[in-house]
Amino acid sequence: MGVISLVRQFSVVLLAVALAPLFAGWIAQCRAWLQSRSAPPLVQPYRMLRKLFNKDVALAKDASPLFRATPYILFGTMVLAAAIIPSIATDLPFARVADAIALIGIFATARVFLSLAAMDIGTAFGTMGARRDMMVGFLAEPALLMVLFNAFLLSGSTALPSLVEAYSAHPLSMNPSLTFAAVAFVMVLLAENSRIPIDNPTTHLELTMIHEAMVLEYSARHLALVEWASDLKLFNYACIGFALFIPWGIATHGADGGLALLLAVAVLIVKLLLAGAALALVEALSAKLRIFRAPEYLAMAFLLAVLGLLVHILLGA
Amino acid sequence: MSLYSLLFRCILTLSLHDLHLLLVLVLGWLILGLAGLLRPHRVGLVAAVLFPVGAVIALGVALLGGIALMAAHIPQVAVLPLGLPDLPFHVRLDALSGFFLLLLGVAGAGISIFAAGYFRSGEGTAPGLHCLQYHTFLASMALVVLADDAYFFMVAWETMALSSYFLVTSQHRIPEIRRAGFLYLLIAHVGALCILLSFGVLQGGSWQFTFDSMRSARLTPFWASTAFLLALVGFGAKAGLVPLHVWLPEAHPAAPSPVSAMMSGLMLKTAVYGVLRITFDLLHIRYWWWGVLVLIVGLFSGLFGAIFAAVQTDMKRLLAYSSIENIGLIFAGIGLAILFEAFNLRLFAALALTAALIHSLNHSLFKSLLFLATGSVLHATNHRSLGKLGGLIRRMPWVATLALIGTLAIAGLPPLNGFISEWLLLQSFLFTPQIPHAFLNMVVPLGAAALVLIAALAAYVMVKFYGIIFLGQPREASLAEAHDPGWLERLGLAWLALGCVLIGVLPKIALRAAGSVTGALLGQAVNVSTPFWWIAPIAPAQASYSGLVLVGGIVVVVGITYVLVRVLAHGRVRRTVPWDCGYPWQTSRMQDTAEGFGQPILHMFGPFFRIERDTPSPSDCSPHYRIHIEDRLWRAIYQPIEIAVQHLSNAIGTLQGGRLATYLLYSFLTLIGLLVFVLWA
Structure with missing residues (x-):
């Protein structure tokens, strides 16, 4: 582990932190275009963050230290997750810290902290949001695990760098089982990141909120960190998806010189642009589900992933 | 003085044998218990001397258990000059019993220290009598693990059941508690009968009831399966496997909190020990359908426990159901280990068994921690119902902080210990498609999904538990007087929390400990040739995890973020009323209740x-x-x-x-x- 790999690690993290709000901004832009609205500028999330960082924190009078610490913990876990996911290169010093299953665990830690913080003030909406978010969590996690099971069967590993290297060895071969898994993954991604059809990130109706209800009591820099962390979460999920299903272009071990890294960044940006547009399209075409339809939706994702598993075991493909 | 020299000579003549030292320590517990009877109604002696000394003895037991895991000179055997004329007591210390002694000692030390501050004189059993029952319970659990013949095992097992029965019914004036105690005693005895019959089958016609002769008995497939099934029912009744779980949510909440902690954290593990001892040590062969059966029962218990825990409104009942869930996970691991072993996939069997063992250890730590925390809450508020608690993080910061560690650990979240065992269990599930059986290799992987569902439901349950007790607004005015417990209780909680953090951050310690057990039982251990700060149970390219780097990384990132935010932005904070979408008249009664939190589960x-x-009805006025x-x-x-x-x-x-x-x-x-x-x- 030399200086170069540390620099590479550091640049991966900085790239994630910088690109995450832009990715969110890009999705918002695409969505606005698809809905024939005039789109906000790409850097709108950044402007929002700057505004929030400059405001005074209005803190509920009996907020506990847990409530104040949670935004930092959320941000910290998401940045660390970004350091582990091979978004542009596989040979990262942090890559062995956690495999894909442990990554789900890290995301779950962040979710539990946010839910606890939402319950801290003791408002009706906060607790309701916490309950719903935890519910979506326990429905989504089995489906996500089955997706990883598919990936494991093809490569014999749940470590994301090993997965990427295994797929990159024989490029452009699409496995039928992975196709099912990819659809399941996208469904889980939408649910886990509080997007339509499970939650609506731009809703103004408190009773239908999940993520927004949990952060209602946050303001100023705390809210900025929470929002940045949720942008990072979406970015991280997208990068996990790239590593699992379209790993081409990620600089693999031994082929990670400066040029290869630049190329990998360019490929990543193209992938993000395409993925953002696709997500916006999915969101524009679907309506938000009632909260008790969420189990059916996530059961569907689960079944797709299981189907992929069976296809693999039966057909060996 | 003479007693001391007698003890000293005793140790010398026994030539400092680990096993003999252990027996002396267990005897020490029994003596402590009897000493409690000297002045049964004075709480001072019991609290200030006997329980702390008991905790020190527990540490000694843990130490010797740990040594037994590392040492080369095990197994050690001895024959005690006790018992019936032709049936002396045999004892044996090997890796498996060493592991469970370690578990017993580590968690027992924390519980004893807590109990020193917890028990007060008042209603119910006198403190001195409590002390006797408590230490007999501890000693009998140690002897269950050490016993090397069926006769001694059953004596220790029954002593354990009886002493815990008396502890459960210490508030015997309350009819529900008497009823709970009776149910517990009844099912404990049904279980004990099955275990006895299982030993009867295991001796295989030799009529020798030492475990050694059972090891050499060669049973036919039918009788081996009969012995296994009887053992599963017998130990399953003690462990609380569904459908033999009914006593558990009644008895655990009825007991005083340190006793609930012991029953849930320690006694359930003796059942795990029993199943492991009979299946992997005494029986010479294992069939794959045993594994499938245990796996199904385990996963079903896990799901059942998690679902029922989610709808509970009593904090101790919630934890009791959560114990059923955790026991389910442990048995799922055991089932998987049997399954792999039957197909001769020993490395994966070792992985699954390691997961089950580490989960046993973890559960003994975090479940004890949480039960003890509910004890502190109960003492501070006199409420057990979740509907009357709330906001205690501001009144009881110590308990709230330590309970948060337990909550995150039991929810299976990194970087704490609960995650380690669940991660290992998931890793072993990943290899189930390699089972050379055309049907199993498709169906068993679905168990992984059930496992994740259980773990995620557990997180839901624990958010409910912690959020409703410690967060939000106090739901009763009397909670304003709640306060943190004394230093002994805090020390007990902190010890257990430390264990949770330590195993989570440096999981390799636990992996090594479990490795010696799987080495002894299966002849195979998972890979531990990594540096101390990370683990890769099969191979680094397959999957790896490092709790230490994870914690370090998060701390560093949080630190940098905090400094940057403070330097670049201002730090102004204005304290106001909560916003709550602009609704100013909200009261603590408008918060979500425990019932509300359970509603999605009830629905689904x-x-x-x-x-x-x-x-x-709509026209109802009240x-x-x-x-x-x-x-x-x-x-x-x-x-x-x-x-x-x-x-x-x-x-x-x-x-x-x-x-x-x-x-x-x-x-x-x-x-x-x-x-x-x-x-x-």
């Missing part, structure tokens, strides 16, 4: 429950909403048995007319019958 998993709802949730299995299984037993007793009761002449007739008829039988034969 409706068929699991028997629900009685009283919904008020509306009351009442919901009663029951276990379907109680009506499906236990009530028919209860009714049948009642009928049978009534039928037998008719024989008892109360007339001497009738009784003489019975005797006469029996005698005739016997004579006929003898002549016939």
Whole structure:
């Protein structure tokens, strides 16, 4: 582990932190275009963050230290997750810290902290949001695990760098089982990141909120960190998806010189642009589900992933 | 002085043998218990001396258990000059018993220190008597693990059941507690009978009841399976596997909190020990369908426990159901290990067994921690119902912080210990498609999804538990007087929390400890050749995890973020009323309740429950909403048995007319019958 790999690690993290709000901004832009609205500028999330960082924190009078610490913990876990996911290169010093299953665990830690913080003030909406978010969590996690099971069967590993290297060895071969898994993954991604059809990130109706209800009591820099962390979460999920299903272009071990890294960044940006547009399209075409339809939706994702598993075991493909 | 020198000479003559030292320590517990009887009504002696000394002894037991895991000179055996003339007590210390002694000692030390501050004189059993029951309970658990023949095992097992029965019923003036105690005793004895029968089968016609002769017995497949199934039922009744779980949510909450912690954290593990001892040590062969059976029972118990925990409104009942869930996970690991071993996939069997062992250890730490925390809450507030608690993080910061560690650990979240075992279990599930059986390799992987569902439900349950007790607004005015417990109780909680953090951050310690057990039982251990700060149980390219770097990374990132935010932005904070979407008149009664938190579960998993709802009519002036949730299995299984037993007793009761002449007739008829039988034969 030399200086170069540390620099590479550091640049991966900085790239994630910088690109995450832009990715969110890009999705918002695409969505606005698809809905024939005039789109906000790409850097709108950044402007929002700057505004929030400059405001005074209005803190509920009996907020506990847990409530104040949670935004930092959320941000910290998401940045660390970004350091582990091979978004542009596989040979990262942090890559062995956690495999894909442990990554789900890290995301779950962040979710539990946010839910606890939402319950801290003791408002009706906060607790309701916490309950719903935890519910979506326990429905989504089995489906996500089955997706990883598919990936494991093809490569014999749940470590994301090993997965990427295994797929990159024989490029452009699409496995039928992975196709099912990819659809399941996208469904889980939408649910886990509080997007339509499970939650609506731009809703103004408190009773239908999940993520927004949990952060209602946050303001100023705390809210900025929470929002940045949720942008990072979406970015991280997208990068996990790239590593699992379209790993081409990620600089693999031994082929990670400066040029290869630049190329990998360019490929990543193209992938993000395409993925953002696709997500916006999915969101524009679907309506938000009632909260008790969420189990059916996530059961569907689960079944797709299981189907992929069976296809693999039966057909060996 | 003479006692001391006697003890010293005793140790010398025993030549500092680990096993003998252990027996001396166990004897120490029994002596402590008896010492409690010297002044049974004075809480001072018990609290200030006996319980802390008991905690020190527990540490000694843990140390010796740990040494047994590392040492090369095990197994050690000894024969005690106790028991019946032809049936002396055999004891044996090997890796498996060493592991469970370690677990017993580490968690027992924390619980004892806590108990030193917890027990007060008042209603119920006198403190001195408590001390006797408590230490007998501890000692009997240690002896269960050490016993090396069926006779001694059953004696220790029954002592454990009885001493815990008396501890459960220490508030024996309350009828519900007496009922809970009776149910517990009943099912404990049904289980003990099955275990006894299992040993009867295991001796395989040699009529030697030492474990050594059972190891060399070669049973036919039928009798081996019979022995296994009897053991599973017997130990499953003690562990609380569904459908033998009904006593658990009644008995655990009824007991004082340190006792609940011991029962849930330690006693359930003796059942795990028993299953492991019989399956992997005493039986010479294992069949794959045993593994499937245990896996199904384990996963079902896990799901059942998690779902029921989610709808509980009593904090100790919630934890009791969560114990069923955790035991389910442990048995799922054991089932998987049997399955792999039957197909000779020893490395994966070792992985699954490692997961089960580490989860046992973890559960003993975090479940004890949480039960003890509920004890502190109970003492501080006098409320057990979640509907009357809330906001205690501001009144009891110590307990709240330590309970948060336990909550995150039991929810299976990195970087704490609960995650380690669940991660290992998931890793072993990943290899199930390699089972050379065309049907199993497709169905068993779905168990992984069930496992994740259980773990995620557990997180839901624990958010409910912690959020409703410690966060939000106090739901009762009296909670304003709640305060943190004394330093002994805090020390006990902190010790257990430290264990949770340590195993989470440096999981390799636990992996090594479990590795010696799997090495002894399966002849195979998972890979531990990584540096101390990370683990890769199969191979680094397959999967790896490092709790230390994870924690370090998060701390560094959080630190940098905090400094940057402070430097670049201002730090102004204005304290105001909560916003709550601009609604100013909210009260603590408007918060989500425990029932509300359980509602999605009730909605989704409706068929699991028997629900009685009283919904008020719209015209009701003083509306009351009442919901009663029951276990379907109680009506499906236990009530028919209860009714049948009642009928049978009534039928037998008719024989008892109360007339001497009738009784003489019975005797006469029996005698005739016997004579006929003898002549016939």
